[in-house]
Amino acid sequence: MAASDDSDYSLHECVFTGNLRKLSSLLRNHDVGARDKYGNTPLHLAVMLGRKECIHLLLNHGAPVKVKNNAGWSPLSEAISYGDRQILSSLLRKLKQQSREQVEERRPNLVAALHSIDDFYMELKWDFQSWVPLVSRILPSDICRIHKRGSSMRLDTTLVDFNDMKWERGDISFIFNGDRKPSQSLTVLDNKDKLFQRVRYEETEQEIEDEVDLLMSSDIIAVQMSTKSITFSRATTGWFFKEDRKELVGSFNAEFYNVNGMVLESRKRREHLTEEDLRKNKAIVESFTKGGTSQVDINGETIRRPSLPPPSPCSLTWEEYLSDPGTTPPVLGREMVYKQTCKAFRATVAMSSEFPLSVSMLLNVLEIVAPFKHFTKLREFVNMKLPTGFPVKIDIPILPTVTAKITFQQFTFKSDIPPELFEVPPNYHEDPTRFPDL
Structure with missing residues (x-):
């Protein structure tokens, strides 16, 4: 969404000056997601200034929570900085609601796309490598097996999670049934322990509050x-007579390309954390990410992280905010404690015109398996404007010291894929907490 003209900043001005009545009347015929010269939406301003009534009004009118300003921060990021639990909870609930609505909006097209292609079996190999020799020796590899039948898909993998140089091995199957209602369409099987978990469609109140604690920590x-x-x-x-690199990848002829100018940008803020927080919070964060429970007091009551004292009131006027000559927004809330790093990477990709799957179909497949985090980088990469063909082999960085080599080594159209593959076996038991991140 492009920045608006000065004449379109009416909502921003109402938020800035706290004019709730005028804001309410203007919301009927103004774009609630309009961005100012800094990329801030009215919700960005309301959060940074702590205007609670404006926040609730904007959220009730569908203000987007995920949108980022020119500096790369969302209203949720600013809510963490501001440190008010109530504001943060409201934004988190709305973000999850908007995410579900977006998924449901795309769902009919996704199901139709699956129906439109013949049933198939595909193998996708992951090799994780590092320029650090000792690290490289202990990194995992994995072959993902993907079956597609009608509007159903099944992915079998032994790599459950890979994050911050830690990974969890297992024997996992991820099942998507497109013709079922959303709450029943995504299931994960733990084939080793004979357990299954429905991927949660809506979070409980406790899960929301747990996530608020995690974000604040x-x-x-x-x-x-x-x-x-x-x-x-x-x-x-x-060596001497250079020629274009061409190789057979699996059974597919492919042409290799260097990907130049790939930069991983990392921004980190911690103005909401004290030195004591940083010491204590590592254990809290690790507990949450491993599916641990909240802390409780001696009476068994859940201990929640308290709201921070609000930042000093903003001294800028609306006119000063708008006329600031800088390209980054003036500070409206807590003074930023900020660090940015940029690291350039080289990647390679092998493109084949012989592969029977299209890039758009691959993106649909990757959208379905989005709960598996290591697929996110692959989806981001495939979303780029690639050379002609299908990316049968990709080397992409997923961490500063780790590169993933992904190879589409087998693809076969099959008409005899059994429907039982897409059902939970009768001897499996449900465990809604087996995969805490899903």
């Missing part, structure tokens, strides 16, 4: 792969 982090300056050049082979 953690750095505010924004990581993105910048694709603005990316170019592709043909990879070459040979």
Whole structure:
């Protein structure tokens, strides 16, 4: 969404000056997600200034929570910085609601796309590598097996999670049944322990409050792969007589390209955390990410992280905010404690015109398996404007010291895929807490 003209900043001005009555009347015929010269939406301003009534009014009118300003921060990021539990809970609930609505909006097209292609079996190999020798020796590899039948899909993997140089091995199946209602469409099987878990469609009140505790206890982090300056050049082979690199990947002829200008941008803020917080919170964060329970007091009551004292009131006027010559927004809330790092990476991709699946179909497949975090980077990469063909082999960075090599090594159209593959076996038992991140 592009920044608005000055004449479209009416909602922003109402929020800035706290004019709730005028804001309410203008919301009927103004874009609630309009962005000012800094990329801030009215909700950004309301959160940074702590205007609770404006926040609730904007959220009731569908103000987007996920949108980022020019500096890369969302209203949720600013709510963590401001440190008010009530504000943060409201934004988190609305964010999850908006995410569900977006998924449901795309769902009919996704199901139709699955129906439109013949049933298939595909193998996807992951090799994790590092330039740090000792690390490279202990990194995992995995072969994901994907079956597709009608509007159903099943992914079998032995790599449950891979994050911050830690991974969890297992024997996991992820099942998507597109023709079922949302609350029943996603299931994860633990084939080793004979357990299954429905991927939760809506969070409980406790889960929301647990997540608020986690957000308030953690750095505010924004990581993105910048694709603005990316170019592709043909990879070459040979010492003296260079020629374009072409190889067989699986059974597919492929042409190799270097991906130039790939930059991993990492932004981190911690103005909401004290030194004591940083010492204590590591254990809290680890507990939550492993599915641990909340802390309780001697009476068994859940201990919640309290709201922070509000930042000093903003001294800027609306006119001063709007006329500031800087490209980054003036500070309206808590003074930022900020660190940014940029690291350039080189990646390679092998494109084949012989692979029978299209890139758009692959994106649909990756959207379905989104709960598996290590697929997110692959989806971001495939979303780029790639050279002609299908990316049968990709080397992409997923962590500062770790690269993933992904190879589409087998693809077969099959008409005899059994429907039982997409059902929970009768001897499996339900465990709604087996996979805490799902």
